[in-house]
Amino acid sequence: MTSPPEPRSPGFAGFRAKLLVAMMLVVSAVAAAVLLFAQRNVAENVRRDFQREFQGELAALHAVQDIRHAVLAERCRALARRPRIHAALEDNALDLLYPSARDELLGVMDRGDGPSREPGTFALRARFYRFLDGKGRVIPPPDAKDVGELRPGEESQLDLGALPDGPQVGYMRRGEDGAGGTIDEVIAMPIISSEDGEIISAIVLGFKPAEFGGGSAGIKSGILLNGRLDLPSLPASVRQGLAGEAARAIAAEGRTEGGYEVRAGGAPYLLFCKRLNPGSLFPAAYEVSIYPLAESLARQRQLVWQFAGGGALLLLGAFAASHLVASRLSKPVEKLAEDSEENRAQRYRAEAALESTSRELQRSARFSADASHQLKTPVTVLRAGLEELLAGETLSAEAREEVSALVHQTFRLAGVIEDLLLLSRMDAGRLQIQFSRLNLTPLIEAWLDDLGALPDALGLKVEADYPPSLWITGEKRYATLILQNLLENARKYNRAGGRIRITAREAGGWAILSVGNSGQPVPAEAREHIFERFHRGSVGENIPGHGIGLSLAKELARLHGGDLRLSRSDEEWTEFEVRFQLARASGEAGATG
Amino acid sequence: MTAPGLRRVAALLVTLALPSAAPAQAAAEGRVELAKPLHAPVMNKRYGIVSNGGVLSPFPPVAVVYLEGAFPRASMPPMARMVQKDLMFVPWLLPVQVGSRVEFPNLDDTYHNIFSYSPAKRFDLGRYRSDERPIPSVLFDVPGLVTLRCDIHEHMRALILVLDTPYFVVSDAEGGYRLDGLPGGRYVLKAWLDSKTTLERQVLLQSGATLRVDFP
Numbered sequence: 001m002t003s004p005p006e007p008r009s010p011g012f013a014g015f016r017a018k019l020l021v022a023m024m025l026v027v028s029a030v031a032a033a034v035l036l037f038a039q040r041n042v043a044e045n046v047r048r049d050f051q052r053e054f055q056g057e058l059a060a061l062h063a064v065q066d067i068r069h070a071v072l073a074e075r076c077r078a079l080a081r082r083p084r085i086h087a088a089l090e091d092n093a094l095d096l097l098y099p100s101a102r103d104e105l106l107g108v109m110d111r112g113d114g115p116s117r118e119p120g121t122f123a124l125r126a127r128f129y130r131f132l133d134g135k136g137r138v139i140p141p142p143d144a145k146d147v148g149e150l151r152p153g154e155e156s157q158l159d160l161g162a163l164p165d166g167p168q169v170g171y172m173r174r175g176e177d178g179a180g181g182t183i184d185e186v187i188a189m190p191i192i193s194s195e196d197g198e199i200i201s202a203i204v205l206g207f208k209p210a211e212f213g214g215g216s217a218g219i220k221s222g223i224l225l226n227g228r229l230d231l232p233s234l235p236a237s238v239r240q241g242l243a244g245e246a247a248r249a250i251a252a253e254g255r256t257e258g259g260y261e262v263r264a265g266g267a268p269y270l271l272f273c274k275r276l277n278p279g280s281l282f283p284a285a286y287e288v289s290i291y292p293l294a295e296s297l298a299r300q301r302q303l304v305w306q307f308a309g310g311g312a313l314l315l316l317g318a319f320a321a322s323h324l325v326a327s328r329l330s331k332p333v334e335k336l337a338e339d340s341e342e343n344r345a346q347r348y349r350a351e352a353a354l355e356s357t358s359r360e361l362q363r364s365a366r367f368s369a370d371a372s373h374q375l376k377t378p379v380t381v382l383r384a385g386l387e388e389l390l391a392g393e394t395l396s397a398e399a400r401e402e403v404s405a406l407v408h409q410t411f412r413l414a415g416v417i418e419d420l421l422l423l424s425r426m427d428a429g430r431l432q433i434q435f436s437r438l439n440l441t442p443l444i445e446a447w448l449d450d451l452g453a454l455p456d457a458l459g460l461k462v463e464a465d466y467p468p469s470l471w472i473t474g475e476k477r478y479a480t481l482i483l484q485n486l487l488e489n490a491r492k493y494n495r496a497g498g499r500i501r502i503t504a505r506e507a508g509g510w511a512i513l514s515v516g517n518s519g520q521p522v523p524a525e526a527r528e529h530i531f532e533r534f535h536r537g538s539v540g541e542n543i544p545g546h547g548i549g550l551s552l553a554k555e556l557a558r559l560h561g562g563d564l565r566l567s568r569s570d571e572e573w574t575e576f577e578v579r580f581q582l583a584r585a586s587g588e589a590g591a592t593g
Numbered sequence: 594m595t596a597p598g599l600r601r602v603a604a605l606l607v608t609l610a611l612p613s614a615a616p617a618q619a620a621a622e623g624r625v626e627l628a629k630p631l632h633a634p635v636m637n638k639r640y641g642i643v644s645n646g647g648v649l650s651p652f653p654p655v656a657v658v659y660l661e662g663a664f665p666r667a668s669m670p671p672m673a674r675m676v677q678k679d680l681m682f683v684p685w686l687l688p689v690q691v692g693s694r695v696e697f698p699n700l701d702d703t704y705h706n707i708f709s710y711s712p713a714k715r716f717d718l719g720r721y722r723s724d725e726r727p728i729p730s731v732l733f734d735v736p737g738l739v740t741l742r743c744d745i746h747e748h749m750r751a752l753i754l755v756l757d758t759p760y761f762v763v764s765d766a767e768g769g770y771r772l773d774g775l776p777g778g779r780y781v782l783k784a785w786l787d788s789k790t791t792l793e794r795q796v797l798l799q800s801g802a803t804l805r806v807d808f809p
Contacts, residue, residue, distance in 0.1 A: 020652070083747040084708070091712035091740050100710075195644030 015337075016330040023322040031314050039307040043300055048517045054291055057219055058272060061289075063206050069187075071124060071448070072207060073167045076189035079104060080203050086194050089131075089201050101203070105129060108205070109148065124206070124254055127184060132202040136160040136281075139201075148206065150174075160281045163199045164190050170282020171225050172206065183230045185209040186282060191524045223276065224250075224286040231288065238265030245247045246273050246288045262291060268293040293478075328370035361427060368424030373415045379417060383410035419548050422481075423533070426555050433475045433559050437583040440470040440504055440511060440515075444479055447487050448502075467503035472511045472580035479580070482564070483513070485553040486576050493574070501575075511582050514567065516575030527566060619798035622771035623806040625656035625764050625784045639754060641685025642750040649740065649785030651686040656808070657754055657769075657785040658770045659688065661793075662778075666692055671759075673782030674698065675751060677705045682741060688761045689733055689753060696730035699723045706744035713737025713755055720745070754785060762765055766789030768808075784808040787797075 079085070084100035087093060108126050128148020131139045137159050141147040150158075157172045168188040175182055180426035184206040191201040209223065222231025222239075229243035241264030246550045249260070250273055272289040279543070386407045390400060425431045444466055451462060492499045505512055520529055531554045534547040550564075557564040557578050567577040628650065643652045671693045676683050680702040689695060699705050699722055707729075708717035713736065718729045733739065733755045743749035764770040764784075777800040784792040792808045 083742045083746060084710075085708040085743050087708065087740070087742050092712060093709040093715070096710050096715075114732065193647070194643075196647040198647075453632070 003161065009364070013542070016326055020322055020326040021324055022318060027318040028315060031311060033306055035311045039304060040224050040270065041305075042303060046296075046300065046303070050296055054270060054272075055218065058274075058289055061219075061221065062274070069169060072185075072187050072205070073189065074126065075108060076167065076203060076205055077510060078186050079108070079205075080189045080191045085191065085203070089191060090195055093107045094139065095142070097139065098143070098147060101129065101131070102146045111369055126205040126298070126317050127208055128206040130155070130204045131156070132188070132204060134163065134200060135203070136164075137495050138204075157283075158186065160188065160202070162281065164188050164200050164281050165199060166190065168280045168282055169277040170280055171209070171223055171276065172282075173228070173230075183209060185227060185371055188281070203564060219289050219291050221287055221289045224273070224288045226283055229288055229291075234290075235265065238267070241265055242269065242271065242288065243292060245271060249273050250275075250286060253581055267482035268297060270296075276394055281414060290429065311513055327397065365424040365428035365430075368420055369428070370420035372424065373563070375417045376414065376421075379410050379413050385409055386410065401483075416548075420550055421554070423552060424549060426521075426559070431559065433478060435473045435475065437478055438472050438474045438479055440472055440479070440513065440580070441466055441468060443476070444513075445502060446480075446501060447483055451491070452488070454491075458494055460491065460494055460497070461499045463499060463501040464503075466502065467506070470504050470511050470585035472560075474580055474585045478556045480559075481558070482553045483515075484576055486513075486515040486564075486578065487547040488574070489549060490515050493517060493519035495519055506582065509582055510562070510579040512577060512579050514575055514577045516568070516573055518572060519574055521571055521574055522566060522569040527569065529567065531564070550576075594693070605723045612724045618773070619775045619777050619800050620768075620771065620773045620803040621658075621660070621775060621782060621796065621798065621802055621806050623808070625658060625768040625770060625786070625792070625808040627656060627764070627768045628765075628786065629654075641683075642752055643679060644750075645691070648787050648789045649738075649750070651752070653766055654768075655686065655763040655766060656768055656770070657686065657688045657756075657758050657761060658764060658772060658808075659758050659783055659785070660772065660775055660780050660796075661758055661783055662780045664758055664760070664776075666690075672696070674699050675753070677707070677743070680746050681749060683690045684763075686763065687764065688756055689752045690756045690761075690767045691707070691736050692732070692734055693755075694730050695753060698728045699725065705722055705746055705749075707741055709739050709741050711737070711739040711792050714753075714793040717744075744801055752788070795802055 038243060079101075082100075082104045084104060088097040088100050089096075105126065105455070107130070109123075115534075126148070128150055130147065134138050138155055141389075144150070151174075154172060154174055161167070168186075168191075169187040170188065172184045172186050173182075174184050184421065185208070186204055186206050188204045190199045190203050191203060193200045220233055222229050224230075224243060224246050227243060227247055229239050229246065231239055231242070234242070242262065245262040245264060249271065260271060262269050270291040270293050273288075274287045274289075275283045276287050306515065311458065318499075386403050389395060389403050395403060422431070444464065448462065448464060487500070487502070494500065494517045499516075500518075501516045503514045531550050533551045554564040557580075561581045562579040564576060564578045566574070568575040610613055611719045612797045641651060642649055644650075648688075661692050664704060671690055673687060673689045674697075675687050675716065676698050680701060681796065687695065697705075697707050697718060701723065704720045704722055706718065706720045709715060714731065714733050716731050718731070733778050734751060736755045739753040739755060740755060741749075741751040760772055760775055762770050762772050775798050777798045779795065779797050782794045782796045796804055796806055798804055
């Protein structure tokens with residue numbers, strides 16, 4: 001990375017803010033969902049409770065009404081069995097019908113002594129009665145006063161057109177069309193002849209309908225008859241609206257039992273409709289029960305507000321908590337960011353240093369290479385000149401020896417320059433080993449031959465132990481160089497009459513070559529440095545060498561994928577060990593051929 | 594015994610003594626084919642008078658056979674009796690001559706309230722018990738069929754057939770009848786079977802002879 005490190009990011013606060021916002025969003029969403037769900041749930045529960053209460057109350061009212069109807073029907077049934085009434089109808093004595101019935105109905109008819117009536121929720125007293133003839137028409141009474149007076153229009157409402165075969169419940173609007181009108185409940189009971197079992201007549205009794213409502217739930221009940229709703233406690237406009245809604249509900253079949261919400265006169269109501277006289281010959285009448293929902297809605301609205309308030313508080317708390325958590329959470333991240341910032345700076349510095357080092361190394365390698373090249377030529381020229389001098393006849397024997405020594409020095413110089421060149425190439429990373437299969441044995445043998453050719457001043461004894469062939473992967477030139485360096489050292493640093501021992505073997509996937517000599521041991525403090533460049537042991541200056549042989553050998557061994565180490569060094573024996581990668585067996589046959 | 598009581602007893606004796614006292618008089622006998630009840634009446638057998646399709650008839654069936662004609666009315670109205678016993682009328686079919694008085698003693702432990710809305714005789718005796726004295730009675734002065742009911746016991750029913758003749762008899766259960774002490778001459782002999790059915794025959798009665806008349 002070459003760009004300069006950015007200054008410490010100003011985004012820590014931003015990170016914290018983002019974390020906070022994210023947390024707030026999550027918390028808000030969750031809180032809102034939970035609150036919404038809870039509110040819905042509570043609202044639904046309230047509604048259900050309310051409906052249950054409402055329906056429970058309605059059911060109670062209906063039960064009372066059913067009992068009342070049963071009582072009234074039983075009363076009518078008893079009347080319909082009275083022998084006098086039967087006698088009047090069956091014995092052709094219609095003139096006696098109403099007079100007889102008057103006596104029978106003495107205890108039933110409401111004589112208008114209202115206040116003295118015992119207080120109760122419903123009255124069982126009849127307001128009027130009539131008999132129907134065989135065609136379902138009203139038999140006119142001789143004196144309407146005795147049977148409860150009815151207007152002609154009212155009396156005609158009792159005409160059923162046919163005799164009922166069972167008790168019939170009906171409702172009849174009485175009085176003015178205006179506010180004074182009331183609705184009477186009518187029960188028609190067939191009279192069955194005791195002579196032939198035929199229905200010969202019917203007695204129709206009118207009752208004041210029971211007044212319900214005003215219960216704890218605030219239910220108001222009225223009767224919907226012929227599209228008009230009788231519910232005096234409501235203003236006319238609301239009444240008409242409700243009548244319309246109820247009529248619509250009744251028109252939509254199957255909805256007469258359920259409660260649902262309607263608006264009438266600008267206010268919401270819960271509306272229940274129930275047919276009061278199912279299957280009756282009388283016009284259909286419906287009980288319309290309403291419950292003003294305004295209060296309930298207000299309660300719900302209040303509930304919503306309470307939830308909203310609670311939600312706001314919760315969110316506030318969540319905000320604070322989020323803030324706290326965000327700051328705590330962001331702390332290690334900040335730390336991490338700081339650390340990484342430092343790391344980056346350090347890395348940058350290291351990289352920069354590395355780069356400059358690399359540049360310097362390259363420069364120095366190039367310089368070494370240049371220098372080596374520059375040096376090689378004059379050395380060659382020098383040697384050529386000296387050899388020319390030697391070839392001449394003019395030199396004395398002493399001078400010739402001198403010159404010969406100089407020539408030898410030029411070889412040494414050339415070797416140093418060669419090694420330096422190699423090293424510099426290695427340092428510059430330009431040295432590429434051309435790996436191939438290589439038999440180590442001939443290299444050893446070649447060296448042994450060379451050794452035999454050298455003047456043996458020390459009287460060294462050479463031992464060798466190697467297999468007939470040992471294949472490694474490597475480049476012959478450099479492998480030879482490694483061997484030469486090691487063997488040269490073994491020779492150079494040996495003592496007079498000492499030994500050199502060369503062994504080569506295969507072990508653990510490696511080709512291991514050991515070169516040992518009986519020279520002086522490497523001092524313990526020098527062992528770490530013997531592979532360093534230009535290091536020479538404490539041996540005397542009389543030993544030829546320039547201190548880069550081991551270094552070069554080790555580098556080359558490494559480049560070959562192996563290594564070089566000092567495996568033993570004591571008073572008796574010093575041994576180096578180099579290992580090469582074994583060549584794969586596949587190509588062995590071809591290479592040995 | 595009061596004077597009317599004596600008269601009543603005397604009249605009864607005269608009536609009973611007539612056949613034997615005047616053997617020259619005619620008689621009619623025969624058999625009325627009675628309706629065979631297909632099934633027993635639905636209600637309790639005690640009813641006596643059953644209604645079927647608006648027709649009141651005695652059960653088990655019997656017929657009332659009577660001779661119709663312009664006979665002088667008896668100067669002293671005969672007395673008849675219909676009791677209420679075990680919540681029913683006994684007898685449940687009672688033929689009487691026009692002008693007869695029928696008394697209705699209550700032999701039950703409970704109240705009865707006999708009334709009739711029939712055109713031939715409307716009356717209402719009101720509620721009374723067995724200790725009611727004098728025994729309530731009704732004068733039947735118009736011929737026709739009178740249905741009797743009890744206002745308290747709606748099932749109780751009886752028929753009184755008010756006839757404009759002193760010559761009548763209730764058949765036995767098989768329909769057999771015999772009328773004695775009839776005057777000779779041409780008459781109409783009738784057999785009342787139920788509230789809607791009365792059969793009749795023209796008869797020529799000869800004194801001292803018994804005419805066999807079967808219905809139908």
